[in-house]
Amino acid sequence: MKSNYADDSLALHTDLYQINMTESYWADGIHERKAVFELYFRNLPFGNGYAIFAGLERILDYLKGFHFSESDIVYLKEELGFKDDFLSYLKELRFTGDVYSMVEGELVFANEPIVRVETTLAEAQLVETALLNIVNYQTLIATKASRIKQVVKEEVVMEFGSRRAHEMDAALWGARAAVIGGVEATSNVRAGKLFGIPVAGTHAHSMVQAYKSEYEAFHSYARRHKDCVFLVDTYNTLKIGIPTAIQVAKELGDKINFIGIRLDSGDIAFLSKEARRMLDEAGFEDAKIVVSNDLDEYTILNLKAQGAKVDVWGIGTKLITAYDQPALGAVYKIVSIENDKGEMEDTIKISSNMEKVTTPGQKKLYRIIDRENGKAEGDYITMQDEDPTMEKRIKMFHPVHTFISKFVTNFEAVNLHVKVVEAGEIIYANPSLNEMRNYAYSNLDLLWDEYKRSLNPEEYPVDLSQKCWDNKMRNIHDVQDKVDDYVNK
């Protein structure tokens, strides 16, 4: 039976004002002017020193299928009162532009363009909400996962958050983003099916409570499942739970693959050390200790400092909900638009807060890597016609505090933007999630440890080229002249 909520397009996954603005552009005949929009965030989340970009695969899927369905058109007409002439235009609309983007797993910092959309003004406007929706969530979760993995290091992290995620889409795409950030497996089976993520799991207290005893529950589980992780904290971890798990593992021997036990309450440091001792004494030196219960990078760091003996960290709520920072705050801003003469013209948004003043014009983004030590010196935003790969020496300076500047020589300039859509066609093949995660890991080697620490990291430089800075200043002065003319007229 068809669900009441089945939808046949995602084009209405936008804010009403995007459609209203598009109608005005269309009515004025400027809807097909070329426009360039950039997507970026202004502050790194969680007080972290870097973020991990995730979301491109879904963006591409969304753009590929972008269209207003018959039922969308009927809704816009009958419920929202849009007129037939505009609706006939919307009905035929597809995404026809170019998109440049970082790849998933890329390290990303504040105030640098992650995605650049170059298309008609109408199309660029209509896709804003969905693009932000996708990147804001997925990048946030990938970054949280990476923070957790930086603390966990060599042990395994499993994503357990579906029950606490902000609805079903978040559970699914959050699990995927968490893998890009470094998580090894998820408990969400649908995420396993759709994205090929390794799926794993133990059992809950309900299973122990459904039987007369842990002994019966563990035996019952083992009858149908070869890989066994027994949850040992339902009644008394040290007195009944662990001894029962050991007893069942001994009784069943090679009939099962006794992977280990899970602890989900109590003092994890103390209990895990005791559990390790008991398992080792019983001859189960290879048995793993899985722990869960409201964990995050702070608790994990503390537990490690206490010498907790943990092999697998199961992390739910605080990862999938980005518990301590609910929003990334990414924005999507127009930087250039075609004028009456068919030429591209810069456009700028002024604010009394210099950090909110947009950087106008069509730009490129490079990572500047020191050839001697292989470390990233900073990211470098240039105008479209600049090519730092051809330069021997560049001056990088802070976009707000311009007195902070440096000259860099003997560097490699790596272009961080890949053309992923050309004239509406997807021309980028998404790598596997494993490749994305490995890419994120290897990228972290580019960063000095000072940028990676979880508390009060150093600020990684994201600098403008001289030309980009001069262009920004020229645009600011032009706007100031316009305001002065208006006031004095």
Ligand SMILES: Nc1ncnc2c1ncn2[C@@H]1O[C@H](COP(=O)(O)OP(=O)(O)OP(=O)(O)O)[C@@H](O)[C@H]1O
């Ligand atoms: N040794 C420890 N040091 C620091 N934090 C710990 C330690 N052991 C457990 N924790 C954390 O302390 C919190 C304990 O939460 P809470 O008091 O709700 O759990 P609990 O009473 O043990 O179990 P539950 O209520 O889930 O049955 C959890 O976030 C857990 O991860």
Ligand SMILES: O=P(O)(O)OC[C@H]1O[C@H](OP(=O)(O)OP(=O)(O)O)[C@H](O)[C@@H]1O
């Ligand atoms: O703690 P999280 O990081 O969110 O990880 C997921 C939690 O989900 C399960 O508990 P459940 O939902 O059954 O409730 P509980 O917290 O009472 O154990 C599991 O036992 C974990 O504790």
Ligand SMILES: O=C(O)c1cccnc1
């Ligand atoms: O498999 C598990 O142990 C699991 C799955 C989801 C949430 N908590 C635990």
